[in-house]
Amino acid sequence: MSDTRSGRRGGGREARRAARVHAVVEHEPFLTRALKPVELISEEGLAILEHNADTILEEVGFEVRGYPTALERFAAAGADVDGDRVRIPRGLCRSVIQASAPAEYVQHARNPVNSVQIGGDATVFAPNYGSPFAHDLDAGRRYATIADFENFVKLAYLHPHLHHSGGTVCEPVDVPVAKRHLAMVYAHLRWSDKAFMGSVTAGERAADSVELARIAFGGDLADRTVMTSLINATSPLVWDATMLAAAEVYAAANQATIITPFILAGAMAPATSAGVAAQTLAEALAGMTFIQLVRPGAPVVFGSFASSMSMQTGAPTFGTPEPALVLYTVAALARRLGVPFRSGGALSASKLPDAQAAYESAATMIPTMMAGTNFVLHAAGWLEGGLTIGYEKFVLDADQLGMMATFAKGLDLSENGQALDAIRANPPGQHFLGSPHTLANFETAFYRSETADNSSFEQWTEEGGRDAAQRANRLWKERLAGYEPPAIDDAIDEELREYVARRNAELPDTVS
């Protein structure tokens, strides 16, 4: 597989590489917000939620399942440990985290021009994560494969507004579970050179991820964070051995983790937004404290994933107002704590890249951006409550990310932006199409959508009367057809493949 694709890179390889590097340099490796985050909740309101989170940690505490060393770490730090239950004195988590967790960090990419800042005024968009199914207009919905996985790694690599290659972009269900992480990490390292996420489904898979990263990046990672991986709580108020083990491996290796309570409100937390926010804070404080106890200073991101619920069926719902309120609230709580914040995504329950999908995605992504979120998983491709990644949805979502990058620059109040001389020179009733100011600004004046059709009805009809999904279908095929892999040192690629082959030989072909 890799040989075939490498073979395409003969001939004008250097020229193409130079062109690619040039292209990469022209766009921004991450989005820098000129706009301040929107504060929807008062200082008093946020202080109440912080107090409630501490009350939860102190009175209810949380459970650590099957991971005794974590209990020992918490006890040593001053927690009250009773069996599996950990109760933490008011303020302890905050002081542990604030003593050592960085407010922001750089996640290095294999190509240094793609390294991303996580935290502060930066926002990093990463693709969909974790879907067992894939969808496109031609084949419909089916189980995702490693070929789908590689396709989405390539599509994210090619798109200027996806800053990050993500992690389990989809589940490659044709690869045995015990070996999947090797195939996925290799794909990120080989078919992209953007930053990526490691495996979290077992401690040893996290360790494999670290080893592969060591090979790809060359040597010790202690001074370089090159992975940001997703650690979910088992809400309400449980941390399990799988997640803690993976988190511990990453933290010990100075690699970043996103500590994320994953809450379907009404099921894993109370049905009210303020309840969800306080519990999210409590759970995240516990997880982030664990990281700092493993290795003070290890980068850690405060994550939040909250959805509402259908009253008819109990199914998760997306794009509703309540999770948007939670998002603004928890983003503000993360800022007050002083750590980077992860939330959001182009979330939808729709099965198709239709109006529901777009309305729901926008209703999460716009708050994500306005709240000043630092790391955005699921920024492109998510369908069906996360069960499915969609090719057309990916293309449509990615276009929206470009719009957000422009919006986040805010209002240009430079002399050119004010355009007062242009207005002075233009008599009433005369259009500005020929104004020197318009001509000077036209190329960059407006975001140019990749997917929107703005032509006349007649022209649109003549061109086939395609809807947005049909146009996106054509776009992802064109992009994949034009894909060329990023350069990699042949010796490094060889070493990565040897590592993967050796571990594949050691690991079983089990399906779970």
Place this chain on the structure above:
Amino acid sequence: MSDTRSGRRGGGREARRAARVHAVVEHEPFLTRALKPVELISEEGLAILEHNADTILEEVGFEVRGYPTALERFAAAGADVDGDRVRIPRGLCRSVIQASAPAEYVQHARNPVNSVQIGGDATVFAPNYGSPFAHDLDAGRRYATIADFENFVKLAYLHPHLHHSGGTVCEPVDVPVAKRHLAMVYAHLRWSDKAFMGSVTAGERAADSVELARIAFGGDLADRTVMTSLINATSPLVWDATMLAAAEVYAAANQATIITPFILAGAMAPATSAGVAAQTLAEALAGMTFIQLVRPGAPVVFGSFASSMSMQTGAPTFGTPEPALVLYTVAALARRLGVPFRSGGALSASKLPDAQAAYESAATMIPTMMAGTNFVLHAAGWLEGGLTIGYEKFVLDADQLGMMATFAKGLDLSENGQALDAIRANPPGQHFLGSPHTLANFETAFYRSETADNSSFEQWTEEGGRDAAQRANRLWKERLAGYEPPAIDDAIDEELREYVARRNAELPDTVS
């Protein structure tokens, strides 16, 4: 036509009327925002734009075309009038407007429970305006008719989150131009009892609108504003006789007007957002000053409609970041001036109710809401840059308006909202589905979408695998099938119909 429908209202008329009134009382006649408007632009930035608007009015001025009495009014107020050109000393418009224009007003509806507040923390959603075409999935796109017009009046009447019946919801092209306003105003008064807009296509048509309103509301309107009508500038910097004449009729009768620069950036203004904002302010200041000169204290709304442009074709584009920045900016300028603000809408260039339509609509509507807009025209139904109103689009957009109403209530920090006791009572790892707190909150915990499908893939497939537009197609038909007209006094209806019949006999059957 009206006889037939009135005929359906025999039998249990009073019972149905009571049920309807009850239903209306349960929902809110307008949206009240608990959230403060988002301020994206600094005080300094806004002051620069105000200074620039005054510079434009002082140095360039604006043109009044074909309406000498307006020139006289401006001259008498202290403007420098040179031919058709009016230049206004710095600060004059602001002082005239601030001396008399109300910060907010009530627009009375025929049914008092539907009266709306325009301004302050209120947001009023009104449907699409002005489209010559209509679209639905069955018939496709075709010229709109009076039957379409009445259908949309009914759909807006039936929807709890459309607070207003709008104006030229679509152009009934099967009615001669000179008579259209009569058919439209009658439809608003007869098939809805929500607030509405009058005709602005000629002074005499505005006068007919006022007369019909007088009949419907009974007597003098001097102390009651019962119409809010749309007055557009001819940007850049022209006010024409048609609009000024209609505005003058309304202002003299104490009826409200929305003074709206309609700007395709790069054509009717410079291509930069700050340039658009300053010019919008200048044009609106001129128009609002005219209103206050006609009748000090007449309600007036600062309107803004700004779109970006396709660099390929010159076509207007929607849902792009630049108009959203303009929207936030001009909303803040209106707040500083102290008048209600109109902007936004579910704007899209798409020809279909597809993902493009939804993404673009959300990218305008969410900023509309966050910016604290008071009056939102085009809140449902808009397609194809406003050329078309869509039945399915209307249904999908209206559902989003409900979400905004919930979002605008903000975070509930009551004891029930905080849910701390529920968390205290719930051990780690146990779900909240059976918690008394969840049971007590479940009914109202989450916005329940009318159009989203959240069921499993299997169930969705079994139910036909319909996309959002196909589900919306079913919904508008169901709603229209269940429509019953609001009550009206038979004598008033008779008088309205007599007025319409008399004027129809007087007016020509011309097509323009």
